[in-house]
Amino acid sequence: MNIFVCVKQVPDTETKVVPNADGSYIETSSIKWIMNPYDEFAVEQALLVQAANAGSTVTVVRVGSVKDTEALRTAMAMGADDAILVEANDNLDSYMIAKALKNAIEKSGKTPDLILTGKQAIDDDCLQVPQILATMLNLPSVSVVVGYEGSATDVTVKREIEGGALEVYGVKLPAIIACNKGINTPRYASLPGIMKAKKKPLVQLSLADVGVSAADQRLKYSSFQLPPEKPPGKKFDATDASKQAQIVKEVVGLLRNEAKII
């Protein structure tokens, strides 16, 4: 099987995010980038499917800046065979990214049997790329998947919906599956894996190579701002058990009369 995994780099979840001087994006100079956490599940799923289907290959694809190629190297250290990087100076929207991914996959010369992605990117939480890519490639796809089993041609996947309920889908491959936490437990890259990854092939393409231009832009972002500061709240010391009933009464009263919530 030809398996593709789309991986994205996002700021570390601990990163302090501040708008840049003109508000056109965030200040990126001091950001530590990591692989989007959901994409680790996608890489792991690809490796599990590869192990179950002899002769399969796993190619990881990313659209982003070349400054550091951490996410792709991590995926190859986990076991992916090769990588494609579409070099982009980052202010692409989901539509442009999906178009770049589509054309990069088609240019690879391998017809995909399975494309795995994360459920969402944790930086802009758009949840768009997998569904756009599926529509562009005219492939079936299921998003927010927490369970996967099946053969090289037919799979059964579980999609998580409201209230923790699951929709169980039967899907004919080729298809796109967007992975959520719970689908598997991603492996850690081993030291030999990390050494090997340095020698694995990484093809670099430009946006022009994949036919993406400014005309493909669909969203314009501006005025990046910090959320409005909240005024400090009220704090009550209820460590003394004898005061608790009185304090709880007071807080419930405030919720009704001050916050007007209840």
Place this chain on the structure above:
Amino acid sequence: MAKVLVFTELHGNHAKGVTLEILGKLAGHTIEVAAIGAVPAEATAELAKFGASKIHSLKGGNLDKYSPEGYSNALEAFIKTGGFDYVFAGATSIGKDLLPRLATKFDAGLASDVTNFTFSGDTFNGTRPLFSGKCFAKVEITGPKPHFVTIRPNALGMNTAPTAGAGATAEANVDAGAIRAMIKEIVKGTSEKLDLTEANIIVSGGRAMKDAANFKVLEELAEVVGATVGASRAAVDSGFAPHAMQVGQTGKTVSPSLYIACGISGAIQHLAGMRSSKVIVAINTDPDAPIFTRADYGIVGDLFTVVPLLTQEFKALLGK
């Protein structure tokens, strides 16, 4: 004045709350609503009250259950006939899955998970959180129309003085087309309550809950105030609660009116999921827990005694 289609899901006999929030905010535009399947009379009345001029019920084979392909084919065909400038939907499980597909069928842009918007004339100006709410940005849509928007539930709030619409009903036959990813079965969730992402009140427990059985303390409070129960990742990873209950950067993003955090320290990744709650109450034994910097009302104390007192007090207040 723009011509807008709002796609609604139904919840029993009612339209989903987020649909009514969207309609209320769109007052002044020409608003039509579409649903898959029959629209019950109650829902029709609500939709009209909040401004729907026309309510379309789309019917056809293979549409009894959601499928990404079936729903997007059906809506594509319908939207093509309508000459809409914008198509809105709630950022629900279905909305988040469906709208990107639909937008791409029109080669059009989608602004997703928008929390507020205005129109200047016919032009949409949205605001959406990025980086898990650490930042906000303005978003505009360019390129071919219709333009697509999903709205985060509970973010806009209900319009308390909506302008009613004519609420005329119409039926359209639509074709679900070929479906390659088909639902075979739906496995019920653990809870019949409103999903966390749509809940108006959430009571969440953290590592301090110590075990799964102790969540009963939170469920009792939730029952009284009509809340849905959530959890921190520490509680989920320790096996006290399923992942579907996790709030935070790698769980659900929620914006209820009231969020009650019990024994949760307030790590940055937890705050990422609940910081846009309107009012936050925190109960924690540690007076320096970071959650108190975010809380509107902080109670320093043991949750196992404070929460039952809250339950009692709300019971009395609400006459239950």
